[in-house]
Amino acid sequence: MSLYLTLVHLLIGLTFAPSLIYSSSSPIVQSKTGIIRGTTIVKPGSILVNQFLGVPYAQPPIGSRRFGRPQPLASDPLRTIDATKPAATCVQFPHIAEAINPLLNFDANHKVSEDCLYLNIYAPYVNESESSSSALPVMVWLAGEGFDFADANQFDGSYLSAFGQVIVITVQYRVGVFGFLKDDIISQGNMGIWDQVEALKWIQDNVAVFGGDSKKVTVFGRFSGSMAITHLLTSPLLRNLNEPLFSKAILMSGVAVDEWTMEKAPLERSNSFIHALGCDQLNASKCLYFASSDEILSKSGYGWKPTTDNVLITDGPFAALSRGEIARGVESVMIGSTASEGSLCLLTWMVTKRNIYNKLISGDLTEQQMISLAKKDLKTYKTGNGDAVFQSFIKSRTLKSGMPLAREYVNFCSNLLINSHSERLASILNTLDIETSSYKLHYKPGFSLAPDFIETGSHGDDVLLAFGLPFNNPSEADERDLSVSSSLLSLISSFAWSIDLSTVSSAPNGDLIISRRPSPSKLTLNAPLCNGTSIPNSCSMKKTLSTFINMLDSKPSVKTSIPNYSS
Incomplete structure (x- = not known):
């Protein structure tokens, strides 16, 4: 002392x-x-x-x-x-x-x-x-x-x-x-x-x-x-x-x-x-x-x-x-989501009405029950003309024959709660000359708590990957989890460093899709890479990532999507 x-x-x-x-x-x-x-x-x-x-x-x-x-x-x-x-x-x-x-x-x-x-x-x-x-x-x-x-x-x-x-x-x-x-x-x-x-x-x-x-x-x-x-x-x-x-x-x-x-x-x-x-x-x-x-x-x-x-x-x-x-x-905004954000609705039913949740995850949901759930969600999360949104949903259902009702409901919730508003925000920001980019996680990690009928990334899965939490216990982590986690780590840290996101690779197999919408007055972020001066630690950032992956003895074959910052 x-x-x-x-x-x-x-x-x-x-x-x-x-x-x-x-x-x-x-x-x-x-x-x-x-x-x-x-x-x-x-x-x-x-x-x-x-x-x-x-x-x-x-x-x-x-x-x-x-x-x-x-x-x-x-x-x-x-x-x-x-x-x-x-x-x-x-x-x-x-x-x-x-x-x-x-x-x-x-x-x-x-x-x-x-x-x-x-x-x-x-x-x-x-x-x-x-x-x-x-x-x-x-x-x-x-x-x-x-x-x-x-x-x-x-x-x-x-x-x-x-x-x-x-x-x-x-x-x-x-x-x-x-x-x-x-x-x-x-x-x-x-x-x-x-x-x-x-x-x-x-x-x-x-x-x-x-x-x-x-x-x-x-x-x-x-x-x-x-x-x-x-x-x-x-x-x-x-x-x-x-x-x-x-x-x-x-x-x-x-x-x-x-x-x-x-x-x-x-x-x-x-x-x-x-x-x-x-x-x-x-x-x-x-x-x-x-x-x-x-x-x-x-x-x-x-x-x-x-x-x-x-x-x-x-x-x-x-x-x-x-x-x-x-x-x-x-200066810039990134908008991130998962392919099955509508799993958030499942969490709501798990807390409030367990019998409905059980029907959803067991596949026992009837068509009328699914439509009733959609109506309730529109009333709860009313946004603009709810009736028009509902009619559009009903009309679009004719194009989705063969899709399980529970998955159809999750897709509906994804669009209602997250996707439509995120896209609207991105469009408005773009008109304000704000550099806008986005990512969508399609991959469902091995640690996901989403029920089996959801086959893509669900609400919150991207956050755990972006924080690199699978690396807490890499010997028990799925190799693909580690790879996609590395991709998301690279993406959001590159964004913080103002590195041109066109140099950041999406994850293989369509697991993580990255898109970029330049503002009207900009074609690129124009950020110098490793040999520049405004991002002095970008090289060490890449080396740290590479060193970490290589030192995981239990997972020597992990492949990552690390952007190439070297000239």
């Missing part, structure tokens, strides 16, 4: 420390909000990664700050932060264990807390005798499976960091009633998305000490995490900042659709919740502040969503984009 305190005192007063300092193999950095001690971990293949878990980015939203916008941490060079283990997840209902893939870090004990505004930071290892010659791109992950659930701790960013030579940061933010309650007096709403903004501000101020480039930040997320990013892309607050918070975005499995991803009657929803909690309307504020988090959660229910707050969100994303409104500094 004496050596650690000595280092603390040596670092006091420094405003910038571009290099890591090591004490007994522990990386230590001086941030503006304190001195942070992490750990160096060893991954399969002897790959080393520095990780800093449970790094605070805002004051705890407790007491009088409950339901309030996040408050920044004060600068304190004397503060010491133990970032050797993850902090608690934000308060939310327990995740359904059978819906959580074993590749994720699942907390069976469900450790949650209102004191939860923390980051997990993963950085490529740098030898004590070496210093990084250039700053690395930063990739900020926003988890989310509906605005009631998000757990950054589930996602191990170490593989993506090592493979792509990027800084990976996963963000905890408030969800459910704690993140999206809106009331005239108690809360202005959208606290969860305000948390994300505060995290991005902290990253801008501090990522350099971890080796990151604050001007090369990519935000990426899945489903509601992706939807939150869509709101950030069109936020007037981010349009009017002097310096952008990010320059790139990867939207995986969903974009925010005005009609069903925003709460249209937030005050009614809040009043119903306050009544259910047993609070008198006149004393609602006092009642809410003194109630326990367990009491609040138990009466809150599901389905909380963002809403307009006249500062961060003033309109739906598509409405804002139609007026040409987009956040300052956004």
